[in-house]
Amino acid sequence: MHSIKVNDDFDLKKISDSGQCFRFNECIDVPVDDPALSVFSVAAGDRHLVIKDMGEGRYELDCSGDEYENFWKNYFDLDLSYSDIRARIDPEDDPYLYNASEFGKGIRILRQDPWEMLISFIISQRKNIPAIKASIEKLCALAGKEIYEDEHIGTIYSFPTAQDLAALTMDQLSSCSLGYRDKYVHQAALDVASGAVDLKAWEKLDDDGLMENLLKLFGVGVKVANCEILFGYHRLNAFPRDVWINRVLEEHYADGFNFEAYEPYNGIMQQFLFFYGRLNA
């Protein structure tokens, strides 16, 4: 058990519902002393965390202080001030973005694993969020290993490694409701497991080089590549354009969005626009 106090924007509910992560859920079945408290289950790679929101910026984590300092603090990107970045939005200059940022205040861009994000966003194409979560859940249960068990939360499995997925048959893969994406996942697993694709080494590439390499992957187009760059490589200026964002840009930014004003954090603005646009549809 480890307690922390966070002074910056930090809203677990919004993060879990922001569409950047698929194994981060509120545990509505976990009993709490005070109904105002909320509990979340977070799975990342082969780690799992139960984090309880105690109110007023205080949180209780079921991990050691060491594990918090060495992993979760970084995972939640707690060294970056999101309120400072939000403060760059001028309500006079861009009232829509300002409203979106007020609405989405508390969202942070998690530092997630490139491999897990690559597979997750390959799966995401033409699926809604519940369907994405269901597929990933099945994949983890089938090919991951058990990492956590609780009577209320259930069993949590690690995200399968490339080797884990490469070892699956196509029949096993398609049993995870991947649909036509099964072959994309299979190929990505082979590429990474064989070493032909080295996601870790790609961290050293510049933005253009990274994009170029990602687009060569089977089943990865511009949108998935941008999600990978933003969420998997934590390059906060990436701006994925999906149907929701395109809708927002068409309806509210006919004269163009002011990307120059928010560099190098346009990806955070994208999250605000996405979250606001999707929940107000």
Add this chain to the structure above:
DNA sequence: AGGCAGGTTCTTA
């Protein structure tokens, strides 16, 4: 019951 969901690939001109 038909259309659509956080796209990408394949085909055609």
Add this chain to the structure above:
DNA sequence: TAAGAACCTGCC
């Protein structure tokens, strides 16, 4: 090079 169709599956 650029549209347009096809694609799995589940859920409204």
